[in-house]
Amino acid sequence: MSLLIVGTMAFDALETPFGKVDRIIGGSGTYAAWAASNYTSNTKMVSIVGGDFPKEEIAALEARGVSFDGLEIVPDEKSFFWSGKYHMDMNTRDTLVTDLNVLARFDPKIPDSYQDAKYVMLGNLSPAVQISVLKQLKSRPKLVIMDTMNFWMDVAMDDLRTALSMVDLLMVNDSEARQLSGEYSLVKAAKKIQAMGPKYIIIKKGEHGALLFHGDKIFSAPALPLEDVFDPTGAGDTFAGGFIGYLTRIDDISFESMKAGIIVGSSMASYCVEKFGPTRLKEITADDISARVDEFVALANFEVR
C-alpha cells in the first residue's frame, strides 16, 4: 500500500524552558514522513520548499522510501519559516514569527505516479489546498485523514466545511474540537463534528493522551507520563504520521486497528519530544518503537476481578 502525505517542509526557530535553536528542520510533512517511514517504504510527499532547503534532508527521506515527485522547489525563494516560544506547561506557546515565503503560492499538483495512494494524510494547510488535493485524486482513497487548526476556523470556515465533508478522519486538539463544534463536552463535540463529515475523530489532549470517536465507540489512549518534555514541536504531526504509517502497513482501517495506530503514533511522539526538532525521530529504530509500545501496554493495562 502507498501513503500520500501533503504537508509543509520548513525551518523552525524554537525556544523552550530547556534551550533554544535558531534554525532547525521542521514542517508537518517532514515529521509525518519520518514517522511513517518506520512502517512503510512507499510514501509520496506533496510539498513546496525554497532553494534554501537542504538537499541532504530530502535525500535522507528518499533513503527511507519517500518519493518527492510531488515536491515543488522554488529556487529563488525561501522555505516556510515558523518561530515559537513554549511556556513552562509546554501546552501553550506563543508564535513569534510566521514567514509563509513559498507557502503563500502553494498550489499542489498531484503527479500521476501518486494516483495509486490508498492512504492520504492532509497536514494542517489551508482547506482550499486540502480540497484541491482530494479533487485531483482519480479514485477515492481507502482512508483520508486531515489536520486543521483554529486559524482556519476563523478565516476559512466555508472551505473548512467542504474539506471536512470529503475526509474520513479529523485529527484536532481539544480546544480546536470545542471551537469547531461549539460544544464544551468532547463527547458532544465529536458527535457534531461527525455530522459534518468525518466518521472518525481523534482529539489530541497533549499530556493527557488522545480520544478516538467513531459512532458510539470511544477509545481513550494514555500519554506516556514524561519527566521532561524537551521540545513538543512536531509531536502532533509525528503522531499522525505514525498512526497512518501503521495503518498503511497493515492495510486495515477497523476501529481496533486505529486504536493500535494511536498507540504506535503516541510511542513515536513520545520520542520526538525528547530532543529539538525531528532529531530524535531520525534516530529511533523499530526496536525502540516496540519497547515504547510495551511501556504503553504496561501503563494502560488492568484487570478487574
Add this chain to the structure above:
Amino acid sequence: MSLLIVGTMAFDALETPFGKVDRIIGGSGTYAAWAASNYTSNTKMVSIVGGDFPKEEIAALEARGVSFDGLEIVPDEKSFFWSGKYHMDMNTRDTLVTDLNVLARFDPKIPDSYQDAKYVMLGNLSPAVQISVLKQLKSRPKLVIMDTMNFWMDVAMDDLRTALSMVDLLMVNDSEARQLSGEYSLVKAAKKIQAMGPKYIIIKKGEHGALLFHGDKIFSAPALPLEDVFDPTGAGDTFAGGFIGYLTRIDDISFESMKAGIIVGSSMASYCVEKFGPTRLKEITADDISARVDEFVALANFEVR
C-alpha cells in the same frame, strides 16, 4: 476485613450550569461510605455532626453495614456547611460559604470497636486530626490512604509533612501535587512526594482520569468521557471510597489490585456526577457498577500486532 473512614458529614449548597440546590447531604465521609458500602459491610465511620443532621441519613448507611460508634453528635450546634458554584468546565469552582460549625471542634476519639480496622481512609481534614487518628490506632493498619488539599499546604505544612510520613498512599489532584512538590512534571512530583512518605501516589486529573505511581511503576486510568457532568461534588471522595472499599473486599494491596481499585472507584465516580449530591450514588447496584467497569475495559483496551 474492616475499613475505617474519617471524614466529614455535612450539608452542601451547590450551583452548577445545570441547576442549584440549597441544602443537600454532603461531606467526604458520606460519599466515601456510600461508595465503599458496595464492596464491604464492615465500615467504621469517624465523624462529627450537629443536631441538625438527619437521623435517616445515618440509618441508611447503617443499613449498608456502616458503624457509627465513632460519630460525635453535638445536639445544640450545626453540622459543617459548604456552598460552592461550578463554572462551565466543571473543573473550577468558587467556594461561596464555608461554615465549619461543629467541625471547628472535631477531636476524634477512636472507639475500641474500631481497633481491628485493617484499611483506613483519612478524608481531607486538618493534618492534626489525621495524625491524631493514626496515633490512636494500637496496631498499624495494612493500608492507610489520605486526601489533602492546597489549603493545608498553605496553613499547616509542618503537620502535613508529619501526616505524610505516616501514610501509605496520598490521593491529590494535579495542581495539589504540583504545589506540594514544587515540580510541574507529574512524574517528578510523584517522586518527590514518595520521598516524603507515601509509597503510593494517586494523582486525580478530573476529566483526564488518574495516575497511580509506585516506585518506577505508573498506571494511567482513563476517565469515562461523559456528555454532561451534572454535579462533580463528591466525585473525588466517591473515587476514594470505591477504591479502598474494593481493596478491603479483596484484601490485597498489590499494584495490580490498586489498578483495579482505581477503575472501580472511577466507575462509581462517573455515576456520582450524574445527579446532585450523593443522590445517584445511593441508587446504583452491583450490576450498574459492573456495567460501568465493562465500559472502562472497552474504553482502554487495545492490542498492537
